[in-house]
Amino acid sequence: MTKISKKNINEFKENGATLIPGLFTKWLPDIKKGIEYNLMHPGKYAAENTRENQSGRFFDDYCNWTRISEFEKIMSCPDVISSAAKLMGSASVQFFHDHVLYKSAGSETDTPWHQDEPYYFTKGNQNVSFWIPVDHIKESSLRIISGSHKWHKPVLPTKWLTGKDFYKSSNEYNPVPNPDINPNKYEILEWKMNPGDAIAFNFKSVHGARANKSDTQRRVLSLRYVGDDVRYIDRKEVTSPPFPGHNMNNGDKLRADWFPIFHP
Ligand SMILES: O=C(O)CCC(=O)C(=O)O
Numbered sequence: 001m002t003k004i005s006k007k008n009i010n011e012f013k014e015n016g017a018t019l020i021p022g023l024f025t026k027w028l029p030d031i032k033k034g035i036e037y038n039l040m041h042p043g044k045y046a047a048e049n050t051r052e053n054q055s056g057r058f059f060d061d062y063c064n065w066t067r068i069s070e071f072e073k074i075m076s077c078p079d080v081i082s083s084a085a086k087l088m089g090s091a092s093v094q095f096f097h098d099h100v101l102y103k104s105a106g107s108e109t110d111t112p113w114h115q116d117e118p119y120y121f122t123k124g125n126q127n128v129s130f131w132i133p134v135d136h137i138k139e140s141s142l143r144i145i146s147g148s149h150k151w152h153k154p155v156l157p158t159k160w161l162t163g164k165d166f167y168k169s170s171n172e173y174n175p176v177p178n179p180d181i182n183p184n185k186y187e188i189l190e191w192k193m194n195p196g197d198a199i200a201f202n203f204k205s206v207h208g209a210r211a212n213k214s215d216t217q218r219r220v221l222s223l224r225y226v227g228d229d230v231r232y233i234d235r236k237e238v239t240s241p242p243f244p245g246h247n248m249n250n251g252d253k254l255r256a257d258w259f260p261i262f263h264p
Contacts, residue, residue, distance in 0.1 A: 003020055003021070003022060003023050003083070004020065004083050004086045004087060008020055008087065008200070009086060009087060009089075012087045012128070012200055012201075012202070013089075014147070015144075015146045015147060015189060016144065016146065016147060016148060016149030016150070016201060016202045016204065016205035017142075017144040017146070017189050017199055017200065017201035017202070017205055017207075018087075018199070018200050018201075019191045019193070019197060019198075019199055020083070020130075020197065020198045020199075020200055021194070021197050022194075022196055022197060023080075023083060023130070023132075023196070023197065023198040024074070024080075024130070024132045024196045024197075024198055025195070025196030025197075026196075027074050027077075027196070028134055028195055028196050030070040030073060030074060031070065031074065031132060031134050031221050032134050032219070033070050034068045034070035034071045034074075034100075034221065035100050035102065035134065035219045035221060037068055037070075038061055038064055038068060038100045039059065039100075039102060042059075042061055043061050043062075043063065043064045043067070045061055045062055045063060045241060045242075046059065046060070046061040047059070047060050047061070047160075047161070049109055049160045049161055050107070050108075050109050051109055051161060054107075054108040054109050055106060055107075055108055056103065056104045056105070056106045056107030056108050056109065056211075056212065057102070057103070057104040057107055058101075058102070058103050058104075058107050058109040058111075059100075059101075059102040060099065060100060060101045060102070061099075061100050062097050062098060062099040062100070062241055063097045063098065063241050063243075064098060064100070065095075065097070065098045068098075071098045071221070071223075074221075074223070075095050075098060075223050076095070076260065076262070078264065080130070080223070081093045081262045081264045082264040083130075083200075084128050084130075084225040084227075085227070085264045087128050087200050088126040088127065088128050088225070088227035089126065089227070090126045090227025090228045090229075091227075091228055091263065092227060092228050092261055092262070092263055093225050093227060093261070093262045093263075093264060094225060094226045094227070094230070094253075094254055094256070094259050094260070094261045094262070095223075095224075095225055095259055095260050095261075095262075096120075096122065096127075096224040096225060096226050096254070096259060097224050097241055098221065098222070098223055098224075099221070099222040099223075099224065100219075100220070100221055100222075101220040101221075101222065102217070102218070102219055102220070103140060103211070103212035103217065103218040104212070104217055105212065105214060105215050105216050105217050106212065106213065106214075106215070107211055107212040107218075108211045108213075109211055110208065110209065110210050110211045111160070111208050111209035111210075112158060112160055112163070112176065112208055113145075113155075113176050113177060113178065113179070113206055113207070113208040114155065114157060114158065114176065114206065114207070114208065115148070115154060115155045115157075115203070115204055115205065115206050115207075116129065116203040116204075116207075116224075117154065117203040117204050118154045118155065118156075118157040118166075118173065118235075119157045119166065119239060119240040120203065120239055120240070120241075121232055121233055121234070121235055121239045121243070121246075121248070122203065122226055122230050122231070122232065122233065122254070123230065123231055123232075123233040124226065124227070124229040124230030124231060125202075125204075125229055126226065126227030126228055126229045126230060127202060127203045127224070127225065127226045127227060127230055128200050128201070128202065128203075128224075128225050128227075129200070129201055129202075129203065129222050129223065129224045129225075130198045130199070130200055130222065130223045130224075131198060131199040131200075131201065131220060131222050132196070132197075132198045132220060132221045132222070132223070133193055133195060133197070133218065133219065133220045134195045134196070134219045134220070134221070135195055135216055135217060135218055135219055136192075136193070136194060136195060136216065137191075137192060137193040137218065138192055138214060139210055139213065139214065140209055140210050140211065140212040140213075140214065140218045141190045141191055141192070141193060141199075141209065141210075142190065142199050142201070142207055142208075142209050143179075143188050143189070143190045143207060143208055143209060143210070144188065144189040144190070144199070144201055144205050144206070144207045145177065145179060145186045145187070145188060145189075145205070145206040145207070146186070146187040146188070146189050147187070148186075148204070148205050148206035149201075149202035149203075149204035149205045150204075151174075151204070151206075153172070153173065153174045154172070154173050154174070154204075155173060155174050155175075155176055155177065155206055156170055156173035156174065156175055156176055157173070157240075158176060166240070167235070167237045168237060169236075169237075177206065203224070226254065226259075230253075230254070231250075231251050231252060231253060232246075232248040232249065232250065232251065232252040232253070232254060233250060234249070234250045243258065246258065
């Protein structure tokens with residue numbers, strides 16, 4: 001039984017994000033176990049994002065579902081697949097990747113404002129990420145600029161640790177917005193969340209997150225899917241994630257042997 005309402009579908013389409021209470025509650029023990037394993041056994045893309053002179057830890061890692069069975073089980077679960085299909089309005093649902101985002105209690109590091117799509121080698125409107133905390137979230141929630149998934153020009157991708165440009169040639173992008181110094185210019189969506197709730201958001205939605213000043217850790221799993229209209233785009237430089245040796249060409253569907261495809 002999917003928990004996706006008409007309101008969710010409408011908010012996702014119009015605002016680029018929606019809160020889905022309890023979508024992953026039944027998976028909480030598995031998600032916690034998977035994140036715990038990932039923290040103990042970081043993969044080849046694991047990164048520490050805590051900047052100089054900041055305390056606490058902000059760790060992230062991605063593309064681990066083939067070695068963390070809990071992530072594989074959840075990403076391929078029929079409830080999750082049919083929720084993704086409904087939100088995207090897509091007949092097919094293809095898994096792109098998993099992403100763990102961990103902030104320790106007292107982590108002073110914010111997550112910079114960014115859009116995911118420019119970092120990826122995917123292009124298309126039918127896509128969705130589920131941002132799933134396994135701890136109570138008050139102020140360190142994902143924050144999303146409402147409607148930014150409809151912006152025409154993409155936002156400049158930057159490196160989280162240094163703030164430097166992610167690509168060498170960066171002329172085709174708009175600068176990173178700062179809603180905190182322009183509070184009247186943007187509507188920000190953010191929610192207090194319970195463990196197992198999910199925010200579904202579009203790869204083009206501009207988002208960020210505050211530091212975790214609370215006294216509890218903030219453990220999050222993001223699961224990312226693409227739908228019928230998404231194609232490979234050659235960004236001419238190494239993307240994030242990089243998927244070395246993928247061998248795809250401009251306009252290809254993502255290869256199904258690397259990115260499992262489901263027909264709910
Ligand atoms: O959890 C965070 O701090 C950021 C998450 C994010 O950027 C994402 O899931 O795409």
